[in-house]
Amino acid sequence: MPSVMHAIKIHQVGGPEALTLDTNVPLPQPGPGEVQFQVAATGVNFIETYQRTGAYKATMPFIPGSEAAGTVAVVGDGVTTLKVGDRIATASATGTYAQYATAPANRIIKLPESIDLETASSVLFQGMTAHYLTHSSYVLKKGQTALIHAAAGGTGRVLVQVAKLLGATVIGTVSSDAKAQIAKEAGADYTINYTTTPDFDVEVKKLTGGQGVHVVYDSVGKPTFDKSLKSLRICGHVILFGQAGGAVPPIDPHTLMAGSFSITRPMLAHHIIEDEDFKWRSTDVLNWIQQGKVKIHIAAKFSLSKAGDAHNAIQSRDNAGKILLLPQVD
Numbered sequence: 001m002p003s004v005m006h007a008i009k010i011h012q013v014g015g016p017e018a019l020t021l022d023t024n025v026p027l028p029q030p031g032p033g034e035v036q037f038q039v040a041a042t043g044v045n046f047i048e049t050y051q052r053t054g055a056y057k058a059t060m061p062f063i064p065g066s067e068a069a070g071t072v073a074v075v076g077d078g079v080t081t082l083k084v085g086d087r088i089a090t091a092s093a094t095g096t097y098a099q100y101a102t103a104p105a106n107r108i109i110k111l112p113e114s115i116d117l118e119t120a121s122s123v124l125f126q127g128m129t130a131h132y133l134t135h136s137s138y139v140l141k142k143g144q145t146a147l148i149h150a151a152a153g154g155t156g157r158v159l160v161q162v163a164k165l166l167g168a169t170v171i172g173t174v175s176s177d178a179k180a181q182i183a184k185e186a187g188a189d190y191t192i193n194y195t196t197t198p199d200f201d202v203e204v205k206k207l208t209g210g211q212g213v214h215v216v217y218d219s220v221g222k223p224t225f226d227k228s229l230k231s232l233r234i235c236g237h238v239i240l241f242g243q244a245g246g247a248v249p250p251i252d253p254h255t256l257m258a259g260s261f262s263i264t265r266p267m268l269a270h271h272i273i274e275d276e277d278f279k280w281r282s283t284d285v286l287n288w289i290q291q292g293k294v295k296i297h298i299a300a301k302f303s304l305s306k307a308g309d310a311h312n313a314i315q316s317r318d319n320a321g322k323i324l325l326l327p328q329v330d
Helices: 046-053 117-137 154-165 177-186 200-207 225-230 253-258 275-290 304-315
Strands: 004-010 019-026 034-044 067-075 087-090 100-104 108-110 145-148 169-174 190-193 213-218 232-240 262-264 298-303 322-326
Touching: 004 304, 019 304, 034 117, 034 304, 046 304, 067 100, 067 117, 087 117, 108 275, 117 154, 117 275, 117 298, 117 322, 145 154, 154 169, 154 177, 154 275, 169 177, 169 200, 177 190, 190 200, 200 225, 213 225, 225 232, 225 253, 298 304, 304 322
Parallel strands: 145 169, 145 213, 169 190, 213 232, 232 262, 298 322
Antiparallel strands: 004 019, 034 067, 034 100, 034 322, 067 087, 087 108
């Protein structure tokens, strides 16, 4: 085993150019209850763009990334559930923009042979996000209607499929006709192109007979939030789980009196803080993949040395799937 590795480090906040390649990084060593694993592929997620720009604070310098799949290389003290050579996936690792990373053993799931490592690196973060959004933040039920923003994006595409599994009617917003087709293929019952129909709330009310939706899943933030509220039925809920379009400004709680609305701003980490919650969500997600009930689309793959391009891709309005980083260097 090598003693050093290639990894991406962020030394100061900035644009994609802040993702710098270091070819002489000591391998991370697992602490008690942790394992070190060789990374086969890393899932790129929006949270890393927030850390890179300083929207989410992080101690510099650091190696970004938390979602990956690979093979266990070293087992830390006290770990009995995993062994060297196990194929694993996690969304709770430290520093996966690298050739090796560490993760708590109780936030790792062993993979069945039927799921390849690249697929596994693509599914846990977005799959468990879709799980907690529909099973915990708002328990979506058969016959209810959900509005899902960015319905053709990586998380949106999975969320549409999970909502349909639960028997909901789905209205998806998208930024182009091509993405509308992607959302429909994922299962959306209706799509709204907010580029040509900026007042999507008006269209939502038309589609729901004037009532509005039970829940809005909003990962966009500032550009959509006000109209997300206007899209709700009485006692409806907005689940704000991202800010791809910018942070939502503070609001006056009295605004919610218009329909006894409620808002929540959840995070995945809080919904897998208990071991049984992680096991529940990760097992459900892998079962959906194995059974073909949820399909993951890998939009693009980049080498470590092209990490900046990966961030450009995930932030592009043309992106319609999962972005991966592979551990080799061009």
